[in-house]
Amino acid sequence: MTENLSHLEDLERLAFRVSPAPQVITGHRRMLDFNEAFLTLFGYQREELAEQLILKLYPSHADYQAIGDRSLSWLRHARNGAYSDERFMQHQSGEVFWARANGYTLTPDDPFQLMVWHFERMDRVFNPTVNLTPREREISAHVVNGLSCKEIARKLSISHRTVEVHRSRLMKKLQAKNSAELVSKIIVLR
Template identity: 75%
Template sequence: MTVFAKQLKDLERLAFQVSPAPQLITGNRVMLDCNEAFLELFGYEREELLGHLTLLIYPSQADYKTIGNRSQNWLRNSQSGSYSDERFMQHKSGEVFWARSHGYSLTPDDPFKLMVWHFERMDRPHHATVNLTPREREISMHIVNGLTCKEVAKKLAISHRTVEVHRARLMKKLQAKNSAELVSKIIVVS
């Protein structure tokens, strides 16, 4: 390898590591490499992620499976080799947050074999598959993070009774029978 080629390779590596866009390289859904912005977004150290399934950054196994199937089907039937969506992801602390993700397969014949992903944290979902009001989406973000109606009310500076009404509407819209099912459905529906 020439000196110039080595310098170019070093610059490419540096550009990836310091890019402000959180990026992840996966092989069959195993995390192979990531940059500093990705580590900051998810709260992990590099050693805690590399070699592990991306399941680690999903809020639930059901979510991991559903999104995996959906993205793999899309990639297999798409000419572009890319996939984008909005979904819940999970920080190391356990906080669930809304993110936009973009993936690009480097191996179109076997899409998950080698992929590059970009993630972007969002304040709230913009394209939910269930018709939720902006306030319901806002409250749902707090519910999936384990806050009670009183805690949500305090954070949003509204009455806890108002939060209870919105929570009841969420339960009805998502056909949830209890709190655990509500959280699960908020995560999966998104």
């Protein structure tokens, strides 16, 4: 019987490790274990993430704090122990990308004590609460990754003046006073 149980645990461990779904197990928001797909999604080696706060994968501390507060509040009242949202995450290279996150707590009385998370990179640009045009959403995804108007123009095969106009409209719609504030406001859009 113990041999069968050991074999089953080995199979479960193997299934977690090779699953195509990027997964991480966290304890109080510290990464305890993760599978190969998770490492590939974020571009890290195992030793770079082991025992680190998941903050390492967020574009800003403010984002980490806001999402943590929101998810903890939800999990304290959720009957099924599940939480899901879409958010910006950051690759090891510094690239910021839009991702869907699904979490499940294994400790409902203290939700962050032990959780399993699944992340999925989204190909589409985020759905902001302000009314942005498809081109403004597309340009904003490049802005958060630090590209200049000329670099964005080359990537999109449009005039850099057109990019400047869209960037200016983004600044006005998001009420940003400078580039740093614009990036920050794009990142925290929900």
